[in-house]
Amino acid sequence: MTTSTTTPAGSAIAPRRRRADDVAGLGTVRAGIFVAPALILIGIFLLFPAVWTIWLGMTDYRLTGLQAASPEFVGLDNYVEALTDPSFWNSLWLTLIFVLFSGIIGQTLIGFGLAWSVRNIDGWTKGLIEGLVLAAWVIPASVASFLWLVLLDRRSGTINGLLGTEGTAWLIDHPMQSIIIFNIWVGTAFSMQLFSSALNAVPPSQIESAKMVGATGWQQLRDVIVPNIKGHILTNTLLITLWTFNTFTPYLVTAGGPNGKTEILSVYIYETAIPGGQLGLGAAISLIMLLINLVIALAYVRVSKGRKKR
Amino acid sequence: MINHSKRRVLAAFAVATAGALVFAGCSGEAPEASEDGPVTLTITANAITGGKNAAEADWIADWVVPEFEAAMKKDGKDVTVEFEPQGVDDENYKTKIALDLQSGEGADIIGMDGIWVGEFAEAGYIKPLAEVGGDSVDAWEGWEQIPEAVQQALSFDDERYGVPQGADGRVLYYNKDLFEQAGLPADWQPESWDDVLDAARDLKKIDGVTPIQLNAGTAMGEATTMQGLLPLLVGTGEQVYEDGKWVGDTDGLNDVLDLYKTIYVDEGLGDAVLQQEAAGRDTSFQMFAANQIGILLEGDYFWRSVINPEEGVGTAPMANRDDVVGYTKIPAMKSGSGIDDQDFVSMSGGTGRVLNPNSEHPELAWELLAFMNSADAYEARNAGTLAITPRTDVNDEMLADDPMLTYVSEEVLPITAYRPPLAAYPQISTALQQATLDVVSGTSVADAASTYADAAKDIVGDDAVSGG
Numbered sequence: 001m002t003t004s005t006t007t008p009a010g011s012a013i014a015p016r017r018r019r020a021d022d023v024a025g026l027g028t029v030r031a032g033i034f035v036a037p038a039l040i041l042i043g044i045f046l047l048f049p050a051v052w053t054i055w056l057g058m059t060d061y062r063l064t065g066l067q068a069a070s071p072e073f074v075g076l077d078n079y080v081e082a083l084t085d086p087s088f089w090n091s092l093w094l095t096l097i098f099v100l101f102s103g104i105i106g107q108t109l110i111g112f113g114l115a116w117s118v119r120n121i122d123g124w125t126k127g128l129i130e131g132l133v134l135a136a137w138v139i140p141a142s143v144a145s146f147l148w149l150v151l152l153d154r155r156s157g158t159i160n161g162l163l164g165t166e167g168t169a170w171l172i173d174h175p176m177q178s179i180i181i182f183n184i185w186v187g188t189a190f191s192m193q194l195f196s197s198a199l200n201a202v203p204p205s206q207i208e209s210a211k212m213v214g215a216t217g218w219q220q221l222r223d224v225i226v227p228n229i230k231g232h233i234l235t236n237t238l239l240i241t242l243w244t245f246n247t248f249t250p251y252l253v254t255a256g257g258p259n260g261k262t263e264i265l266s267v268y269i270y271e272t273a274i275p276g277g278q279l280g281l282g283a284a285i286s287l288i289m290l291l292i293n294l295v296i297a298l299a300y301v302r303v304s305k306g307r308k309k310r
Numbered sequence: 311m312i313n314h315s316k317r318r319v320l321a322a323f324a325v326a327t328a329g330a331l332v333f334a335g336c337s338g339e340a341p342e343a344s345e346d347g348p349v350t351l352t353i354t355a356n357a358i359t360g361g362k363n364a365a366e367a368d369w370i371a372d373w374v375v376p377e378f379e380a381a382m383k384k385d386g387k388d389v390t391v392e393f394e395p396q397g398v399d400d401e402n403y404k405t406k407i408a409l410d411l412q413s414g415e416g417a418d419i420i421g422m423d424g425i426w427v428g429e430f431a432e433a434g435y436i437k438p439l440a441e442v443g444g445d446s447v448d449a450w451e452g453w454e455q456i457p458e459a460v461q462q463a464l465s466f467d468d469e470r471y472g473v474p475q476g477a478d479g480r481v482l483y484y485n486k487d488l489f490e491q492a493g494l495p496a497d498w499q500p501e502s503w504d505d506v507l508d509a510a511r512d513l514k515k516i517d518g519v520t521p522i523q524l525n526a527g528t529a530m531g532e533a534t535t536m537q538g539l540l541p542l543l544v545g546t547g548e549q550v551y552e553d554g555k556w557v558g559d560t561d562g563l564n565d566v567l568d569l570y571k572t573i574y575v576d577e578g579l580g581d582a583v584l585q586q587e588a589a590g591r592d593t594s595f596q597m598f599a600a601n602q603i604g605i606l607l608e609g610d611y612f613w614r615s616v617i618n619p620e621e622g623v624g625t626a627p628m629a630n631r632d633d634v635v636g637y638t639k640i641p642a643m644k645s646g647s648g649i650d651d652q653d654f655v656s657m658s659g660g661t662g663r664v665l666n667p668n669s670e671h672p673e674l675a676w677e678l679l680a681f682m683n684s685a686d687a688y689e690a691r692n693a694g695t696l697a698i699t700p701r702t703d704v705n706d707e708m709l710a711d712d713p714m715l716t717y718v719s720e721e722v723l724p725i726t727a728y729r730p731p732l733a734a735y736p737q738i739s740t741a742l743q744q745a746t747l748d749v750v751s752g753t754s755v756a757d758a759a760s761t762y763a764d765a766a767k768d769i770v771g772d773d774a775v776s777g778g
Contacts, residue, residue: 068433
């Protein structure tokens, strides 16, 4: 997103300079050898699994049973099954809610809010706040999810102890809210760090000028800060959206339950393919998920290109 | 000059990388099996010291490994046995061994639930014992000691795929202290579901006690089917698989789901939330051990490995188990309404161990497996904590020491029923678990039953499902 356009100003008018074919002087064969390892690796670890997934998605391959020994080609049956299954749409809907609230609204806004509020603080308070937020980001997901299980436990949970709400099963009564807050807690540090550095790059002179003409804090934010860090906001939102869309960590907290109420797409695929054993169907849904990812990424690219043209 | 040497380095790098990739591709090939050199055999089971099935894990690590190694040394063979313990939910363990076997890896001897044998065999992950272990398999002395019905637990299509490691049965456990407080007899013998419900209603009057916990929901996996729905279903006179058809939207299934509704939704005799928690089953164990659950339907595993007060054996030990915990047979819905017109019913399964067809030393692995199932081995195994073994010679000698296991062996096993050893069963089981979950979380019985029947038809086809 941030790839700077290096074409010099006015290049549209100047006659396009022809690029040399062989800048390094390697020759086609040697150049080919040079990139071969990379191509082989990409082929083995990226291309092959992708093609494999497409093929798998068109079979009734299962983890066990007859279909594991001799899977049969079923064409687009898996896709039809997935797209006509209400639980798939339910899962997609849950994923969208999850991305919107925990990713876009939660992590981005809170991350920005934190970066904004600590920008003028110096010394140990800033270090402490940043340290605490970062801690949530560095703690391994398995450990973090265990902490949250203990925190939200129905019988001896910390939250119930603090609030005096003994016996409230947060993960059963409010499962989506729980994993949304959990994910905000886990991921906010990234937004905070990114926005912190972005805010540092805003020219102080502009802020000073705004202050001189009597702009309020909100006006400074709207008219000086945001236009300056628009690119960062876009990049951050893209990354957060994709990460949140694909994250599997909530599984460690709720295991998709109760009764599929937190079965976001990644969890749904796992439940279908591994414990459910339907590898073929799982592969088909994976491909659908991949396509959604591509659409999200393309949408952001369009937006950022449009922004740059202006 | 510099340019030239740089190119050479690059070319060398490219060749090396390509070469490494080629080699990586070849390394999957098994090395030549030699029976004389040092050999390593591995055993895996869902058992771990200090956790799940601790007694089995300790026995493997402390008895099987050293004794077998010593016995081999006597024969002049240098054999090392390694134990790879696991301590996770059965469903996760199943996934792990399925993936191991699928990728041609895995331990030489693998512990598994008998009910997985069908689907693993169909997938080609496991092979008939004699095919893997050689001629000495059928000649083994142990087969004569293991009753046919018990051998069935690890068989598929009339072929032995593994050696069963025991027999089990399900009963109703109840807490005598709580029963006394509720004015119920210490020697409780319910004769119908209504008797059980009446007792639960009395228990409800005690503060802080969940009267009855009947396994439900998908989080508990097979425990829901085996220690919940199926023992009830056989109490209505139906079986999950009968005359070539799987149970569908039948009267029996509706009766069973009705009971779930009475317990969890209508009367609040059980804790419905607990059944939806990810670690619900372990929590139900802890609560029973803490005198917070009145009645619990479980297998003898619960007695041996969960509330066992012996040091390091039970996961939720109860110091006064023998005094406080009562057990009684599971009644049919009404007297005589069970399968074969029985008054009482139960379900049995069986775990066992199979040989990995990918083993590099299959014949030695069979020797180890036979060794693990010898009379001596079971005596050593039972020295720690008693379990019902598959061998009649050992059972006759040892079971008398434990009244609970004698009870299961003498009273429960004769009336018990088994799950069908068919590959479709685990999927049907999951659909049944979902039906209980639907009811417990508020769906009507009729809707849950018809949703289940649709799922069952999707799995095995319209013709293979009974009922409406």
